[in-house]
Amino acid sequence: MSTTNRHWNLASRPKDLITPEVLQLSESPLPELEDGQARARVKYLSIDPTMRVWMADIPQYMPPVQIGEVMRAFGIAEIIESRHPDFKKGDKVTGLTGLQEYALITGKDTRKFQKLPSIPFLSDVNFLGTLGINGLTAYFGLLEVGRPQSGETLVVSAAAGATGSIAGQIGKIQGCRVVGIAGSDEKCRWIKDDLGFDHAINYKHPDWKTQLAAATPNGIDIDFENVGGEIMQAVLDRMNLHGRVVLCGLISGYTKQDPALASFGQVLIKRLRVEGFIILDYVAKFMDAGKQLGMWKMMGKLKDKQTIVKGLEKAPEAINMLFAGANTGKLIVEL
Amino acid sequence: MSTTNRHWNLASRPKDLITPEVLQLSESPLPELEDGQARARVKYLSIDPTMRVWMADIPQYMPPVQIGEVMRAFGIAEIIESRHPDFKKGDKVTGLTGLQEYALITGKDTRKFQKLPSIPFLSDVNFLGTLGINGLTAYFGLLEVGRPQSGETLVVSAAAGATGSIAGQIGKIQGCRVVGIAGSDEKCRWIKDDLGFDHAINYKHPDWKTQLAAATPNGIDIDFENVGGEIMQAVLDRMNLHGRVVLCGLISGYTKQDPALASFGQVLIKRLRVEGFIILDYVAKFMDAGKQLGMWKMMGKLKDKQTIVKGLEKAPEAINMLFAGANTGKLIVEL
Numbered sequence: 001m002s003t004t005n006r007h008w009n010l011a012s013r014p015k016d017l018i019t020p021e022v023l024q025l026s027e028s029p030l031p032e033l034e035d036g037q038a039r040a041r042v043k044y045l046s047i048d049p050t051m052r053v054w055m056a057d058i059p060q061y062m063p064p065v066q067i068g069e070v071m072r073a074f075g076i077a078e079i080i081e082s083r084h085p086d087f088k089k090g091d092k093v094t095g096l097t098g099l100q101e102y103a104l105i106t107g108k109d110t111r112k113f114q115k116l117p118s119i120p121f122l123s124d125v126n127f128l129g130t131l132g133i134n135g136l137t138a139y140f141g142l143l144e145v146g147r148p149q150s151g152e153t154l155v156v157s158a159a160a161g162a163t164g165s166i167a168g169q170i171g172k173i174q175g176c177r178v179v180g181i182a183g184s185d186e187k188c189r190w191i192k193d194d195l196g197f198d199h200a201i202n203y204k205h206p207d208w209k210t211q212l213a214a215a216t217p218n219g220i221d222i223d224f225e226n227v228g229g230e231i232m233q234a235v236l237d238r239m240n241l242h243g244r245v246v247l248c249g250l251i252s253g254y255t256k257q258d259p260a261l262a263s264f265g266q267v268l269i270k271r272l273r274v275e276g277f278i279i280l281d282y283v284a285k286f287m288d289a290g291k292q293l294g295m296w297k298m299m300g301k302l303k304d305k306q307t308i309v310k311g312l313e314k315a316p317e318a319i320n321m322l323f324a325g326a327n328t329g330k331l332i333v334e335l
Numbered sequence: 336m337s338t339t340n341r342h343w344n345l346a347s348r349p350k351d352l353i354t355p356e357v358l359q360l361s362e363s364p365l366p367e368l369e370d371g372q373a374r375a376r377v378k379y380l381s382i383d384p385t386m387r388v389w390m391a392d393i394p395q396y397m398p399p400v401q402i403g404e405v406m407r408a409f410g411i412a413e414i415i416e417s418r419h420p421d422f423k424k425g426d427k428v429t430g431l432t433g434l435q436e437y438a439l440i441t442g443k444d445t446r447k448f449q450k451l452p453s454i455p456f457l458s459d460v461n462f463l464g465t466l467g468i469n470g471l472t473a474y475f476g477l478l479e480v481g482r483p484q485s486g487e488t489l490v491v492s493a494a495a496g497a498t499g500s501i502a503g504q505i506g507k508i509q510g511c512r513v514v515g516i517a518g519s520d521e522k523c524r525w526i527k528d529d530l531g532f533d534h535a536i537n538y539k540h541p542d543w544k545t546q547l548a549a550a551t552p553n554g555i556d557i558d559f560e561n562v563g564g565e566i567m568q569a570v571l572d573r574m575n576l577h578g579r580v581v582l583c584g585l586i587s588g589y590t591k592q593d594p595a596l597a598s599f600g601q602v603l604i605k606r607l608r609v610e611g612f613i614i615l616d617y618v619a620k621f622m623d624a625g626k627q628l629g630m631w632k633m634m635g636k637l638k639d640k641q642t643i644v645k646g647l648e649k650a651p652e653a654i655n656m657l658f659a660g661a662n663t664g665k666l667i668v669e670l
Binding site for chain 1: 378382408457578580611614643647648650
């Protein structure tokens with residue numbers, strides 16, 4: 001058995017891609033196990049887009065990895081030595097092993113590790129993908145946020161990725177028409193021929209937006225969004241009224257600073273709900289609302305002000321006043 | 336009584352602001368009334384940011400105004416002549432009068448016009464603002480989309496505008512801490528001193544973002560967004576987890592073509608729901624989901640693929656592969 005551990009540490013924060021200055025491989029002696037600790041040898045490491053986010057010193061859903069720390073990563077490992085009551089030699093575990101050869105499991109962070117069940121037909125690597133973070137992400141993202149109805153059209157971007165490929169298949173199970181967007185003809189063949197997507201579109205083809213339109217003749221009801229940027233915009237352009245966007249990832253923006261993506265980054269990280277809103281959808285309730293507003297107004301709880309412009313001939317100027325912020329309260333043309 | 340009608344027609348589509356080429360004033364003889372028609376003299380015209388959207392030939396929530404048509408506008412008018420069973424001379428009506436002196440009400444578009452009730456303490460112009468489109472927009476947008484809870488922090492942009500000023504006051508009625516963003520010190524004084532907002536911030540002051548931070552020490556739970564762009568971004572940066580953005584308007588983008596605003600334009604017009612999503616919020620349901628995923632996997636309903644990279648030393652390259660789209664399915668480093 002080795003007496004040293006090789007580990008990738010975060011040496012500096014990346015500007016775009018991962019360069020040799022960002023992650024540095026070093027070797028350290030394995031510490032003696034103390035009571036309550038177990039040591040696991042890492043067998044598989046999950047490589048996920050979110051790792052790029054963890055490296056950046058920006059507000060995010062977990063603390064960013066600190067400079068000098070072992071890089072965070074999910075993995076599957078086997079217990080090789082244990083003084084921990086919950087784990088014995090030979091157990092397979094999954095959790096945040098870190099980007100290294102050996103993970104030390106201590107009492108207090110046991111929650112980071114779960115024993116792998118042994119299930120026929122399932123291999124260990126399935127617990128990093130289909131039954132792990134990606135499968136769970138596809139499952140909850142599509143079912144709880146996207147709320148698909150049978151017959152609806154679902155578009156999945158990064159559809160040949162670990163999460164997108166599962167999201168599309170769950171969409172099929174739910175009875176949706178599923179269109180995947182991916183970056184090569186080979187990926188497109190895989191999701192269409194092997195996974196059963198109804199259509200697959202290679203966004204590197206010059207006419208991919210035309211193909212997207214042809215593949216979604218009834219528009220798009222749900223966007224399971226993994227990419228952001230131009231791809232997301234093309235999907236938004238074809239969304240139906242009251243559609244839902246599951247904002248799961250924005251990989252096109254992780255390696256650059258794009259202000260157009262910054263807003264959606266906040267929406268994603270903070271799990272915000274952004275809803276477009278136009279009063280026309282509430283016509284049936286206008287009477288009740290009007291009564292309540294009138295009551296508040298008469299009780300003095302609602303105050304207002306008018307900015308009055310006199311004369312029909314001033315109407316165009318009045319419209320421009322709105323954009324110059326020249327009105328306070330309601331802007332009205334009086335004839 | 337006049338025998339002619341003056342009306343503003345859409346002559347060309349605006350590039351940014353309304354210029355003399357965009358709206359043209361002309362005069363036409365008033366037509367004879369036919370059976371089932373009524374004529375109303377317009378008294379007040381509502382000037383709304385959405386008029387700029389109606390002028391643009393873009394997908395939107397109503398058909399855009401066509402070149403040559405009388406410009407669409409809400410107004411209040413008085414019936415001066417009627418051969419319509421529902422309206423008699425002297426009735427006051429509100430509806431889409433158009434940007435003109437006289438509106439012709441015909442049988443089939445009666446739904447566009449409603450008689451104004453006569454209510455003590457309420458003046459006609461209140462039915463264009465507080466009790467009209469703006470009040471209803473504030474009411475449904477905040478209550479149905481924003482779903483405020485007592486004690487939450489609500490930020491309203493364009494807070495001294497017709498809709499924002501009501502939205503903030505309804506927020507106060509609901510027990511929220513309400514912060515308004517407006518474009519002059521005078522507007523700020525009005526919303527704070529007269530309308531009872533807790534804080535008012537003039538975004539033209541250089542340190543307004545610092546003021547916003549000071550006014551929202553517990554972050555922001557609801558953004559009633561009327562502006563978009565830089566103001567929206569500053570608010571998003573201070574949103575709390577699971578906050579809500581009522582996307583009611585994007586006035587900063589109506590007079591320019593800003594790709595950063597294009598996405599939110601689609602969200603607004605189509606009333607999309609965009610939700611950020613991170614799997615951590617569903618930890619309590621992981622077990623059940625895992626069982627379902629495992630079942631689907633064993634039934635052959637979920638297929639997957641791994642792209643395996645061998646050797647811990649390849650981990651940084653593997654991370655970069657994600658951004659180059661070099662993997663199909665789950666990307667894993669095998670040790």
